Amino acid sequence: MPKNTKLAIFEDKEIRRLWDEEKELWYFSVVDVVGILVDSVDPRKYWNKLAQRLREEGSEVVTKCHQLKFVAKDGKKYASDAADTETMLRLVQSIPSSKAEPFKLWLARVGYERLQETYDPEKSINRGRENWQRLGRSEKWIQQRMMGQEIRNKLTDYWKTNEVSKQDEFAILTNIIHEEWSGLTVKDHKNLKNLKTENLRDHMSDAELVFTALAELSTRQIAETMESKGLEENKIPAKKGGRIAKNARWELEQKTGRPVISSGNFKSLAGRRKLKF
Secondary structure, eight states, rough: OOEOOOOEEEEEEOOOOEEETTTTTEEEHHHHHHHHHHHOOOOHHHHHHHHHHHHHOOOGGGGGGGEEEEOOSSSOEEEEEEHHHHHHHHHTTTTOOTTHHHHHHHHHTTHHHHHHHOOHHHHHHHHHHHHHTTOOOOOOHHHHHHHHHHHHHHHHHHHHHHTTOOOHHHHHHHHHHHHHHHHHHHHHHHTTTTTTTSGGGGGGOHHHHHHHHHHHHHHHHHHHHHHHHHHHHHHHHHHHHHHHHHHHHHHHHHHHHSSOOOOSSSSSSSHHHHHTO
């Protein structure tokens, strides 16, 4: 079943999608695509009527859509219709829209990008850099974000090979590390920054990225030293690693007189000022 989630961007509008590892296919949210093509204030209602008409016409497009759980604006997951690239291309043909042709070209390109990145990981790295540049991130910020992601990947690789295999267990350990160094749970930190479905790390300041990376680097090295296995044993290095970053944060804040934790995000000019990038 699809697990990996990643937002796609078409003309500055977000489309939710899920990657199916077994089938090596992206599944796109039908409602998101419909909303972009028809500029409807109620794309779900539009899609329901269109689906009914297609069924009456004997089209197989609707039957090839799958019910998958996407994250909604309230941060919760809800089942919604999803379609792979081929089905979505056929669906677009049924929607009268001036955006249909450019969207089909876009979909054909991004629909296969994950498969391409599997064989050439450098493409994924370059695409991430380009996306951050397009969103206005500085080169310094991008370097710190990429460094932090590499540190994160090494930590999760350790967990995977040491009996921490469930996604919810990853979340539990991540939250322990984050709350220990920052004093906030991941959810509370997102609320402080007024984020819902957005990736918290993509809205962190330079300092927040650095201390997150320090906490996760420390956690992995302590876990390797302790040879921690499973969720319960890995909770110990998670707290110790987070504490190392917390102590460093306290020392910096005492020297500068400024808090490391920021309420700023990259969604607005005010947030950009707060983050000072």
